[in-house]
Amino acid sequence: xxxxxxxxxxxxxxxxxxxxxxxxxxxxxxxxxxxxxxxxxxxxxxxxxxxxxxxxxxxxxxxxxxxxxxxxxxxxxxxxxxxxxxxxxxxxxxxxxxxxxxxxxxxxxxxxxxxxxxxxxxxxxxxxxxxxxxxxxxxxxxxxxxxxxxxxxxxxxxxxxxxxxxxxxxxxxxxxxxxxxxxxxxxxxxxxxxxxxxxxxxxxxxxxxxxxxxxxxxxxxxxxxxxxxxxxxxxxxxxxxxxxxxxxxxxxxxxxxxxxxxxxxxxxxxxxxxxxxxxxxxxxxxxxxxxxxxxxxxxxxxxxxxxxxxxxxxxxxxxxxxxxxxxxxxxxxxxxxxxxxxxxxxxxxxxxxxxxxxxxxxxxxxxxxxxxxxxxxxxxxxxxxxxxxxxxxxxxxxxxxxxxxxxxxxxxxxxxxxxxxxxxxxxxxx
Numbered sequence: 001x002x003x004x005x006x007x008x009x010x011x012x013x014x015x016x017x018x019x020x021x022x023x024x025x026x027x028x029x030x031x032x033x034x035x036x037x038x039x040x041x042x043x044x045x046x047x048x049x050x051x052x053x054x055x056x057x058x059x060x061x062x063x064x065x066x067x068x069x070x071x072x073x074x075x076x077x078x079x080x081x082x083x084x085x086x087x088x089x090x091x092x093x094x095x096x097x098x099x100x101x102x103x104x105x106x107x108x109x110x111x112x113x114x115x116x117x118x119x120x121x122x123x124x125x126x127x128x129x130x131x132x133x134x135x136x137x138x139x140x141x142x143x144x145x146x147x148x149x150x151x152x153x154x155x156x157x158x159x160x161x162x163x164x165x166x167x168x169x170x171x172x173x174x175x176x177x178x179x180x181x182x183x184x185x186x187x188x189x190x191x192x193x194x195x196x197x198x199x200x201x202x203x204x205x206x207x208x209x210x211x212x213x214x215x216x217x218x219x220x221x222x223x224x225x226x227x228x229x230x231x232x233x234x235x236x237x238x239x240x241x242x243x244x245x246x247x248x249x250x251x252x253x254x255x256x257x258x259x260x261x262x263x264x265x266x267x268x269x270x271x272x273x274x275x276x277x278x279x280x281x282x283x284x285x286x287x288x289x290x291x292x293x294x295x296x297x298x299x300x301x302x303x304x305x306x307x308x309x310x311x312x313x314x315x316x317x318x319x320x321x322x323x324x325x326x327x328x329x330x331x332x333x334x335x336x337x338x339x340x341x342x343x344x345x346x347x348x349x350x351x352x353x354x355x356x357x358x359x360x361x362x363x364x365x366x367x368x369x370x371x372x373x374x375x376x377x378x379x380x381x382x383x384x385x386x387x388x389x390x391x392x393x394x395x396x397x398x399x400x401x402x403x404x405x406x407x408x409x410x411x412x413x414x415x416x417x418x419x420x421x422x423x424x425x426x427x428x429x430x
Contacts, residue, residue, distance in 0.1 A: 015059065016035045019031035115219070127159075127162040132190035133190055141155050146398075184231065195212070206401075208248065214245075217245060233293055236281065277300070290323075338354045371390065374388075394407070
């Protein structure tokens, strides 16, 4: 089902983009309904006939035929997108136009334009990001709520509000270079969240969802291929995603359990993705603006260059986190900085930094906050304190993989002698 989830997410966004071009922004709900019909039809037919050789093509053909049926039977009453209404004069022209709009190059352009159309400046940034995740990336309301650390009802209201604004637009796809410039940061943020949800998201079923990482990288590459969006920050974002994705082969072991960054077999990291990330970092350096993605990619690059955790340039990592705190401060960034300081200066210094995190209360429901405290106390030999923090983290764990990791760490608190704990490498999450 994981493969189907990947396919449906991927194709849903592509279908909605092409269908919105046909029906117009004011009929976004209709475009979503047609795409959903195609996906439901696939589940019914494939259960009986088996999965076709090219399931993506099957889905797009189904959506295309459904759109053509609607145009043939209701084209005079249906208020279509103006440019499509002008192009369609008879059934033959309608079919020809639909074929053109479902071509590979046209769909890529439509996806790009729909991403930026969702980021209308009349909407708050959190609404823009939620729309991109929902419409183009196939995120459920629950998944978006988890990504934003927000309530599902609040996210549902944001999306409904955003769709209402889009429905009132008559120029959804008629974007200017200025539109692309003004909306880039929101698109970047949406893809960043999409990748993070795949890499270490809040799914109740899967600790790592590679298909979401792949989709974020695919959409990021789409931005890099267009001259209006191939700016240094875009290259930096894609570099960051490639460098993190390179670790995925070593992140989950053969038993399906987590292996933390400092314990990973780096020979299993994807050398091709690391090379891609380094190449993109070189491209990102051509601008004059330093984005958060530049700094995060630089941190990932330091890890990628180190043969093991003990030879990592922790001083450089701490300096980069200092820079990130200046550009985009957050409790999570501050926590990661404290963990880097613990690697450089020892666990006691790391704990002191955690104590001084501003808005530390916002981390109360974040399982890796309690896990970080537990790991540092474990390294100091404070087994009872460590066990309590691991138990707190266990209560907040999002899925079975996280729970198994924490269960192992709780067990180690009861069985590990002080000397062995004090000399052990940290297993903190990066």
